[in-house]
Amino acid sequence: MADAARWRAGAGRLAAGSALLAAVAFLPWLSGTDPALTVLRARSADQAPTAGQLAAVREQLGLDAGPLPHFLRWLGGLPRGDAGTSWVSGTPVLPQVAGAAGVSVTLMLATLAVTLVVAALLGARTLSLGSRRLQRDRGTGTVAASLAALPKFLLASLLATVFGVWLGWFPPGGWTGPGSMVLPALALGVPTGAVIGGLLDHALPATFGEPWVRTWHAAGFPPARLVLPVLRRTLAGVLPQLVPSVVGLVGGAVAVEKVFDIPGLGRLALDSALAQDLPPLQTATLLLALLGIAAGLLVKALRHLLLGPALRDGGLAAPVPPARRPAGQLVRDCGFVLVAVCVAGLLRDPSHVDTAARLLPPSFDHPLGTDALGRDVLARLGHGALRTAGVALAVTVVSVVAGLLLGMAGAAGAGLTEVLSALPAVLAGLLTTAVTGPSAWGAACAVCLVGWTPYAAQTAALLEQERATDYLQASISFGAGPVHLLRHHLLPAVLPAVTRNAALRLPTTILVLASLGFLGLGEQPPTPEWGRLLAENQPYLELAPWTTLAPAGALVLLAILAAAGSPAHRFSGVRPRRTTR
Template sequence: MSAPTQERSGRGTAAASGLRGPLTVLASCAGVAFVVGALPWLSGNDPAQTVLRARSAEREADAQALESVRRELDLPSGPVTGTLEWMGGALRGDLGVSWVSGAPVAPSIASALGVSAALAAAAALIALATGLLVVLPGLVRAVRSHRGPGRGADVTGAALASTPDFLLASVLLSVVAVGWGLAPTSGWEGPAHMVLPALALGLPAGGLISRVLAGALSATLAEAWVRTWRAVGCSPAVLALSLLRRTVAVALPQVLLVFAGLMGSSVIVESVFAVPGLGHTALDGVLAQDLPRVQGAVAALVVMGLAVGGAGILLHRALLGPALGSAGLSPAVAAGAPPRSLPALLGGVLVAVVALGLLRDPDAVGLTARLEAPSPAHPLGTDALGRDVWARFGHGALISVGAGVAVSLVALAVGTAVGVCGRRARAGAADVLNALPPVLVGVLVAAVAGPGLGGAMAAVAAVAWIPIAVHARTLATEVRASGFHLAAVAGGAGPVWLARRHLVPSVLPAVSRHALMRIPHNTLALAGLSFLGLGAPHDSPEWGAMLAEGVRYVERAPWVVAVPALGLALLGAVASLVRTRRPER
């Protein structure tokens, strides 16, 4: 092949690669739009009948009334027609009118977007600050002692990340706002109204960020440049700042994912504090089958998710600089032997408590022992129906932990494959789907299949793989910039060999640990769906259902929520302390 022909072939390949990302984004957006547009038909209900019931439950839904509604709102005859008409209007800035109120959708979506963006930004800043504060002692220890960062950040981050946001929101509302009178109880009228909702969202997210930062710090300490800088007598301050920059570079895409996720996943917190945000608007629209409002909210979430995902990629490249293209990186592999004693001890405690709870009856009702404090007969107290909390905790662990592990395994498999197979970091389907909160996806699934734990698991799994994919994509980009990978490419290694011998072994340990970290997070997402009645039945001993049922009694009987919350924290601590080794190449 002649040189001009090779050059033209190279340009064609580069052009095709450049178009792949935008085409993937467009296809993902179109798919989401069609699924949302088909919601009224997927649920098996006539949209006109749904609108009529929302407006006037007493009015008879006869043929004449339904036809009047169709003419008034110009309802589409099917999902394809309706979605195409809406997409054409959206390109012109017209999001249509509400099927329920008849008011234009665009102003309400713009207002809700501003509220959610401000709340998510405040919560993301709290999350980042919390993560850095948790990791900072480990960073100082590593710089001063030339040892690892320790396990304090893992334990603290696990406790924070395993705190249910709706439980924290309820406690802040009842104690700080109502009991102490230090903050407004509801509404959105100024910065003071932002404090408690942002704390409820930001503190658990900060725990997750701290665990990602701790893993990145441990991996960074194993890189060759750290040993070189120490050998030449680099000052501790300079080394600490460089370590922090390198660590934040790996975790920053996750921080921005948190921001994008908080835009829509704050539905429950917004409901607790009556915040008119975008997630709450989308949920209300889905429940009322107000399709234009749902489509407008989802469109705003998707656009924000794409913008934030692209910003994370650009910031990651900017922080690493020339190292991404000069074989200046080594794969992020944590140093040190995996600790076994502490996770084994905590896991043994959790297993023992669960096993003893399985020996007790979880369904025995005792109305004379309602909300009874811990006693010899009921060592962990009773719930609102007088049922033994220890028994329900033990039986619920089989459901909660099993569901969380299953979702995390699916997320690990899909996320690793997507992250490693991407040739370069760019916005794609993951950034589109990341904009959809599990609660909204859960409502969409429930509209088709009805509420239930299986549907809730499918909804959480549909978005749980995205942080894993972004993490794997970030690490794979760095591995491709490493010297050994570039040498293998120069030696003629093929894509399959590179993935099997270099990419997957280098990326899998970190993302496996990330998936372990997210078991409590996924369990909490299932709990949130159960809280809304879309997951496990209300009388189920599943931990999320226990929290949803007990949160109303948190002031009178705190053990009702403390037991499942501590179980989640213990599960998170065990998951965060388990480390994985990289197979030898």
């Protein structure tokens, strides 16, 4: 069985990697534009090249032969350490990609450290309370949701301005030494750590409610003695979210790399894709896929170390005291403010341009100020609410369903998840746009292509834990069929945690859609969409902060409401079980 599972996982990795590399190889031909024209413009910025120049580029690169010969020639050179030469610069690809990868991996390690610290701080309070009283206080849920909703590129701009320019504590840009890692790692690690910390904060009470913990507590073990076993048991389910999320930043931190002018792998892949420079794009994509596979294998090894008596001796799960919603009055206030702002904005014209009223601060006529074109920020915020929340919610639902199905697919689904977990949404957006053209729903499809991976990883981990418990084995021994097990055991154990994860990631989905729109791959201007408001007003953060604070505040409010309204808050992660004797 174990050998068969390994073979299925390997087949899944091979199939996913091959499909991904083949799609990248066909990108210039899928785009509908002449690859020679794109490459020539990237070389010389010539907007009106002659037919002779285009013919010379086609002959030089062998474009008339089609994508397959290029792809096979590139694959054949890899065993010799030859990844080809750049179509634009004419330099060898491998040193260029290796240098960018070194920068991105270094930044990833710094981001991992920040992520662990933030997650530990958010989970420490619940761990301390649970070890003393075996019950839940939801105080950190609002904090986690708020931090998870922080736009990474906006946080990066704010950190660069305050700590880089005003205070001069760290370099505001470039990649010159260890000090250059601090601000980018904070911008990437704080929101990511909030997501992981929120999941940890949600999962700990379910562990404290398991019989083995209550047995230890009744036997007189001190609370401090329970902390490490409970944490070990809980981390086994949360760990699959940690490493892929951070590894995904290797290629997905394009916006932050742009803010800090970091020559990372994400920027290299994006610039190569925009220029249709295939050799570096294919090499960067292959490296990202290998990083995803390595992260998946690392998670599997760590989970084998964590899964032991704390899981095997879990026995029949017991109900946990009902969880309280986080800061109920605060949630009601957030909902009222968000609805009031959106309704007020709907009564105004979001497209009216007044060049004489550019970047005006908040006033009676413009309660949230105006943007760089003199448009009312309140109006654009209100009119963009339904579109922003609707598209992001649809993407989240599709991603969750796909993640659940592929997470239940076993080893084959795990291999697919590992490969695509490190694929930047920007690259998926380029592939999708090449077929569908730039549009809001094209960007949504691109996010769905990669957005299911964290839910699949979480589903697979939770199912593995659930299948190892005694009560499931007891149900099987009494003749329970697959449908009964799925309905009464597996889904109740998985759905609350996955739903909580989706609620925490909802603002991130909005921001990913925004980044695609900002790059011209998604929602097109002048559509009033929250993410676009953040992206197009980010350059004015220091001069006119209200243009970005308003949509950023709306995202935070939406995150708090999503986390509070999540069905996961009606469960503690483990449903009551009937003990069969």
